[in-house]
Amino acid sequence: MRATVLVRPKQGILDPQGAAVETALDHLGFSVSGARIGKVVDLELEAASADEARAQVEKMCEQLLANPLIESYDVEIHA
């Protein structure tokens, strides 16, 4: 089963990479605000059901993929 995880800095957490992207886009003539940078993790795993896959991936997030103090995550399972 294929899973996609989106890991984003939580609201209120400073995101210097996002601020840098915003400044750079501004210099290129684009007007944007609120730019935030996170990461996307795609992976393949064995699981009997989508629910089981989701539970496994959530454990991975808590243990490795995200820092729950400063990041939130969303899990998508592609059947």
Place this chain on the structure above:
Amino acid sequence: MRATVLVRPKQGILDPQGAAVETALDHLGFSVSGARIGKVVDLELEAASADEARAQVEKMCEQLLANPLIESYDVEIHA
């Protein structure tokens, strides 16, 4: 208008970060394969329509957010 961009390493492009995540997950007892790491960019922009917003964000991807030689991108516009 709010946009989300997913930037991923193209197929066939080496992804050492993905390989490291796979090894680390393996050490934690998870069995996964094909782990790939990319980035997610969330931003807010002014546009008259979703199509115009998409066109603008695609330009941003080509000029700054993605390296088209080694990365592909997907744009989602949230009305």
